[in-house]
Amino acid sequence: QLKVCIEEVSKRGNDGEGSNGRGRGPRYGPNANYTAKPLKLDFSRFNRKEDPTSWVCRAEQFFRFHATPAVEQVSTATFHLEDDAQWWFQVLMQETPNATWEEFKSGIYATYGLHQFLDYFRELTKLKQQGTIQAYQTQFNKLLAKVGYLPPDRQVSCFISRLSDTVRTEVQANCPTNLSTAISLTRLYEAKNQS
Structure with missing residues (x-):
């Protein structure tokens, strides 16, 4: 059965058909026809109904995956604030116009987290x-x-x-x-x- 699978893969390669079956031409190496599909990662919205710890964690995962520069992290995150959180951000920008990600996190934790109430x-x-x-x-x-x-x-x-x-x-x-x-x-x- 393994031999049949190998022959099938070999036949596709010789026919100029890639591993994805779209006929992209002959192979030149084991991964020549492999193209990684772009991964669509959603940046979740924050509207104060959830604990900000989880939202911040997902935001930081997004930043690492997309190699988001530190200077763009706050502005990227703010596109995903809703309701009261958007109003909070407007006040933050008046107080700290060039807030860093660490300042932003501290503010969102202080405003929406339970950190000040729980040890x-x-x-x-x-x-x-x-x-x-x-x-x-x-x-x-x-x-x-x-x-x-x-x-x-x-x-x-x-x-x-x-x-x-x-x-x-x-x-x-x-x-x-x-x-x-x-x-x-x-x-x-x-x-x-x-x-």
Whole structure:
């Protein structure tokens, strides 16, 4: 069956038909007819109904993907503000006409975020596994994203310390050095305990 597939691909190449079937001429190398399709990434809108942390994270992903220069980040983001957020931005521009992305983020967090009311690190350290590892991991990651940078050993410590007793002991015994390893071990032991 593999031989048939190879022959079919070879035949298409010899007929001048590319891998996409559009007849773009003969091949000159393994990827000669491959053209990456332009990726359309949407820049989501912000209208204060969601936590600005997620919106800012998606905006920064957009900026990295498109290599948006720092001087264009604020103006790009502001095209995607709606309702009250647009009014807020107009006031920001009156106060700080050349606001940097960091100043913009600080302003949007202060105005629309819950940061001034919540201590996310405290929430993270109080989080306790009560259901599945998946549910705990999801909640942990949400809070960790809002806390900001924590060294890997602190991430592991926070994650493990609030696991159920049986799983926590087994995971600690393996001394994971990063969060991914701790999560993998946790899932492994959860599956073992369920079988």
